[in-house]
Amino acid sequence: MRTPIAYFLILSAALFAIGTVGVLVRRNALVIFMSVELQLNAVNVALVAFSRMHNELDGQVLAFFSMVVAAAEVVVGLAIILNVYRRRHSAIVDDVSLLRG
Amino acid sequence: MFDLVWLIPAVALAGAMANLFVGRKMGRLAGPLGTIAVGAGFVLGLLILFDLLSSPGEERTHVVRLYEWFAAGRFSVSAAFRVDPLSITMVLVVTGVGALIHAYAVGYMEHDPRPDRFFAYLNLFVFFMLVLVLADNYLLLYLGWEGVGLCSYLLIGYWGDRPAAASAAKKAFITTRIGDSAMLLGIVLIFVHFGSLEFGEVLGERAGQGIASEGAFTAISLLLLAGAVGKSAQLPLHVWLPDAMEGPTPVSALIHAATMVTAGVYLVVRSHVLFEQSDIALPVVLVIGLISAVYAALASIGQFDIKRALAYSTMSQIGFMFFAAGMGSYTGAMLLLVCHAFYKALLFLTAGNVMHGLHDETDLRRMGDLRREMPISAVWFSIGALSLAGIPPLAGFFAKDHIVNFASTSGRTAAYVVALVAAFLSALYISRPLFLAFFGSNRYEGRAHDAQWSMHAPLVVLAVGGVVAGLLLGLQAEGGVLERFLEPTLGAPEAAHLGLPEGVLVVIGSVVAIGAVALGWWIWASGRVDWEAFPRRQPELAGWLSNAFYVNTLYAWLVRIPGTDFSRSVRVVDDRVVDGTVNEVAEDVGRASRIAPILQSGFVRQYALVFLLGAGVLLLILGLRF
Numbered sequence: 001m002r003t004p005i006a007y008f009l010i011l012s013a014a015l016f017a018i019g020t021v022g023v024l025v026r027r028n029a030l031v032i033f034m035s036v037e038l039q040l041n042a043v044n045v046a047l048v049a050f051s052r053m054h055n056e057l058d059g060q061v062l063a064f065f066s067m068v069v070a071a072a073e074v075v076v077g078l079a080i081i082l083n084v085y086r087r088r089h090s091a092i093v094d095d096v097s098l099l100r101g
Numbered sequence: 102m103f104d105l106v107w108l109i110p111a112v113a114l115a116g117a118m119a120n121l122f123v124g125r126k127m128g129r130l131a132g133p134l135g136t137i138a139v140g141a142g143f144v145l146g147l148l149i150l151f152d153l154l155s156s157p158g159e160e161r162t163h164v165v166r167l168y169e170w171f172a173a174g175r176f177s178v179s180a181a182f183r184v185d186p187l188s189i190t191m192v193l194v195v196t197g198v199g200a201l202i203h204a205y206a207v208g209y210m211e212h213d214p215r216p217d218r219f220f221a222y223l224n225l226f227v228f229f230m231l232v233l234v235l236a237d238n239y240l241l242l243y244l245g246w247e248g249v250g251l252c253s254y255l256l257i258g259y260w261g262d263r264p265a266a267a268s269a270a271k272k273a274f275i276t277t278r279i280g281d282s283a284m285l286l287g288i289v290l291i292f293v294h295f296g297s298l299e300f301g302e303v304l305g306e307r308a309g310q311g312i313a314s315e316g317a318f319t320a321i322s323l324l325l326l327a328g329a330v331g332k333s334a335q336l337p338l339h340v341w342l343p344d345a346m347e348g349p350t351p352v353s354a355l356i357h358a359a360t361m362v363t364a365g366v367y368l369v370v371r372s373h374v375l376f377e378q379s380d381i382a383l384p385v386v387l388v389i390g391l392i393s394a395v396y397a398a399l400a401s402i403g404q405f406d407i408k409r410a411l412a413y414s415t416m417s418q419i420g421f422m423f424f425a426a427g428m429g430s431y432t433g434a435m436l437l438l439v440c441h442a443f444y445k446a447l448l449f450l451t452a453g454n455v456m457h458g459l460h461d462e463t464d465l466r467r468m469g470d471l472r473r474e475m476p477i478s479a480v481w482f483s484i485g486a487l488s489l490a491g492i493p494p495l496a497g498f499f500a501k502d503h504i505v506n507f508a509s510t511s512g513r514t515a516a517y518v519v520a521l522v523a524a525f526l527s528a529l530y531i532s533r534p535l536f537l538a539f540f541g542s543n544r545y546e547g548r549a550h551d552a553q554w555s556m557h558a559p560l561v562v563l564a565v566g567g568v569v570a571g572l573l574l575g576l577q578a579e580g581g582v583l584e585r586f587l588e589p590t591l592g593a594p595e596a597a598h599l600g601l602p603e604g605v606l607v608v609i610g611s612v613v614a615i616g617a618v619a620l621g622w623w624i625w626a627s628g629r630v631d632w633e634a635f636p637r638r639q640p641e642l643a644g645w646l647s648n649a650f651y652v653n654t655l656y657a658w659l660v661r662i663p664g665t666d667f668s669r670s671v672r673v674v675d676d677r678v679v680d681g682t683v684n685e686v687a688e689d690v691g692r693a694s695r696i697a698p699i700l701q702s703g704f705v706r707q708y709a710l711v712f713l714l715g716a717g718v719l720l721l722i723l724g725l726r727f
Contacts, residue, residue: 020713023709024713027706094704094706096705097702097703097704098703099703100698100701100702100703
């Protein structure tokens with residue numbers, strides 16, 4: 001007997017919500033970053049679950065794509081955070097508000 | 102030898118290119134190089150002349166085809182030069198007088214920081230002028246015609262940092278352009294009717310045999326004449342010539358006295374076959390020439406700027422040439438053209454000496470008695486002025502008498518009387534700068550000094566030419582030398598002998614010239630006439646003369662002021678409508694951009710919250726739809 005799709009979706013939604021709250025409430029850039037990763041993986045869970053439900057591989061392929069993009073994004077994002085930290089000795093995003101209009 | 106005729110313009114072009122591209126490195130050598138390039142052309146021209154003279158009269162026309170310039174359908178134009186007595190006469194005048202003026206300019210432009218630029222333009226001018234006179238078809242002629250116009254523009258505006266020079270250059274270019282546009286239309290009409298632009302086709306034997314209607318010939322002739330009138334500064338397109346004197350003096354001598362301004366005469370003489378097919382074309386030439394001659398002579402008397410006085414004198418002399426051509430005396434026109442090149446170049450260059458000696462003073466009222474400190478220049482100016490005045494036996498006497506007397510012998514009594522008046526005025530106006538500058542009382546401050554030897558040497562040759570050119574070329578026993586030389590191209594002039602006998606005419610002409618010079622001496626040099634009081638006593642008349650009958654003012658009323666007003670009104674549209682729209686949009690964007698920054702807090706987490714809310718709203722909408 002298959003696990004109902006709803007379980008997976010509930011898990012995915014829960015992970016996504018945790019990630020969203022993390023992004024919104026945490027001030028440390030690294031933690032925000034991890035929260036973003038959590039959101040991405042929540043979506044991956046949903047993708048794979050739907051893929052399984054339809055008995056097709058498209059969703060799993062898309063999940064792999066998303067992982068590759070996430071890896072690239074981590075490289076760039078971490079580099080930025082590292083440089084910001086070197087200059088300002090802080091990884092707090094509220095300190096970096098240079099783009100205020 | 103004839104096949105090498107292309108070398109004559111080629112060396113001038115080579116001189117121009119050398120000065121243009123490596124002139125900076127040559128420094129002081131630029132001038133001598135330019136002089137040699139033109140002098141070499143003169144030597145080549147002489148060789149070709151001797152070749153021409155050694156063949157019988159009928160065989161003196163050679164067409165040298167270099168290559169096909171371009172072809173479109175049945176329209177084909179080749180770069181071809183025509184060697185015949187007329188073109189070789191012009192080549193010798195252009196290169197001969199041109200080389201002398203180049204040599205003079207080496208000394209005159211001594212203090213110029215960039216002599217190479219000056220000589221590059223001057224050589225380029227000689228090149229285009231040679232193309233103009235050697236061309237074997239109207240399109241190549243037109244190329245040279247526009248080329249000399251360009252060089253004239255560049256050289257009038259040579260001292261373009263002076264606003265007067267810059268605007269004089271523009272005026273010359275734009276005014277002649279009016280004539281040039283008409284001329285281009287004339288050339289197109291020639292092609293429409295003849296199917297060719299080559300002189301051999303258009304001006305050959307076929308021309309008379311009903312190829313086109315008389316109306317077409319009239320249209321072609323008058324359109325070509327409009328070009329000639331513009332280039333040669335005849336009424337009503339003459340206004341640019343006096344202003345052109347803003348250019349360096351050698352330029353005034355070469356372009357605006359000896360060569361370019363005579364291109365119009367050359368065009369009429371070259372195309373005389375076309376003009377003769379129309380009943381009204383030649384009379385129009387005659388009238389324009391005669392009126393210009395009298396008008397410019399009167400205007401010259403009113404000028405106190407020595408160069409402007411000479412400029413009006415040039416216009417008057419060219420008026421005589423047009424007058425001669427209008428009567429069918431093409432050789433008379435050419436004789437005056439050649440003699441005028443000598444003595445007018447001499448006069449201009451001597452005026453250059455005076456300006457050089459007096460620190461660029463051109464006002465005759467602040468000269469006087471210069472013969473004490475500039476004795477050699479005084480001799481040159483006297484020769485030039487007396488030659489122009491028509492004192493026998495100098496060059497001007499033969500040339501002018503030839504023309505004036507022809508009016509009588511061909512039965513044009515009224516024209517003869519007017520021409521005689523013009524001749525009288527010519528002698529009067531040219532004796533004026535002579536006496537005001539070199540005789541009478543001393544009115545300048547400081548000391549003058551005469552020019553260096555390198556500026557006198559070329560004048561020797563010009564002075565000799567101004568004395569003997571008439572004797573050599575124009576002596577009237579059974580037609581002058583030049584007349585017989587040009588006969589294969591221009592035909593024999595009609596041999597009618599109406600009016601007064603030849604001897605009486607010569608006496609009248611001489612008496613008029615001598616009388617006018619004597620009158621000039623009495624007014625301006627004897628000290629018995631208070632000429633300086635004239636503008637005060639007769640302000641009306643003096644105003645009319647010095648402003649050249651207010652033609653410039655008239656043109657300002659007719660063209661310049663309406664044109665300026667129109668431009669202003671266009672500018673209002675540009676400022677208010679075009680710029681206004683753009684500026685209004687820009688200001689609106691600016692206002693908007695002062696509101697937008699409120700949204701930009703710079704806090705990443707706030708942006709993320711907005712993201713989330715946006716996504717929520719989107720989901721809500723999707724959920725409501727399904």
